[in-house]
Amino acid sequence: MARTVNEEKRLERRKRILEEAVVLFAENGYSNTTTALIAKKIGVTSGTIFQYFPSKEALFHATVLEPLEDIQKKSLASLQQNGTPAELIKNMVEEQFNHIYSYSNELRLVQSVLGQRIRFPELTQKVLDSIKIMTDTIEAVYAKGQSMGEFSPGFSPAMISRSYISFLNGVALTLGEDIVHHPEWENLKGHAYYLFAPSQHRAK
Structure with a gap:
């Protein structure tokens, strides 16, 4: 059960990262959007981003x-x-x-x-x-x-x-x-x- 809850939280966080990244990439472009900026908008560390996406390019x-x-x-x-x-x-x-x-x-x-x-x-x-x-x-x-x-x-x-x-x-x-x-x-x-x-x- 705990594993299911943890997986749901993980999927929800990944979705949140993706949603914020879409907005920022669309508004600022690829070069002007950093993982640090995305992380700040969500309220997590840049390291958290890389737990879900291996690189900025992969996230894009x-x-x-x-x-x-x-x-x-x-x-x-x-x-x-x-x-x-x-x-x-x-x-x-x-x-x-x-x-x-x-x-x-x-x-x-x-x-x-x-x-x-x-x-x-x-x-x-x-x-x-x-x-x-x-x-x-x-x-x-x-x-x-x-x-x-x-x-x-x-x-x-x-x-x-x-x-x-x-x-x-x-x-x-x-x-x-x-x-x-x-x-x-x-x-x-x-x-x-x-x-x-x-x-x-x-x-x-």
Whole structure:
């Protein structure tokens, strides 16, 4: 029992370190964020940080990749349910737009990494691989929807999937936490869905 309690405390502390690191890395950048600063914000010593992450670089990688994995898992789940391609795409848009404001700092970190590909080559590749899994899945669902007459046949599935991910990231980075209070919030979700050009007689 004690071991279980200790493990829960350990996981909770690791989560707290990661959450604070995400904010500080997003606000200050990699170079200007030290483990000492992160530790001070949490109220622990720098040595405590290294009990969970072997280096600052390892911590930075975790702040980028772990939230991205979480986003991907939720998004893929929405595309793997029962339903027509149009219904699945609509579910995905709803899922992503209902939670995207929670990941504004995480998406800023992703953009930061992609903007420094020479500095973070290994991390950049992992981010690109994650994005590709998402766009490939959307592409396959969209192509199936085209074959069923649910989406306009005049668009490239690859282009549509990448345009949508770009739009999603842009909305999150532009509006951040204010997104849910934006007067055009519901319309933004509608615009996101219509990037897929659903056939008018099938769209609901």
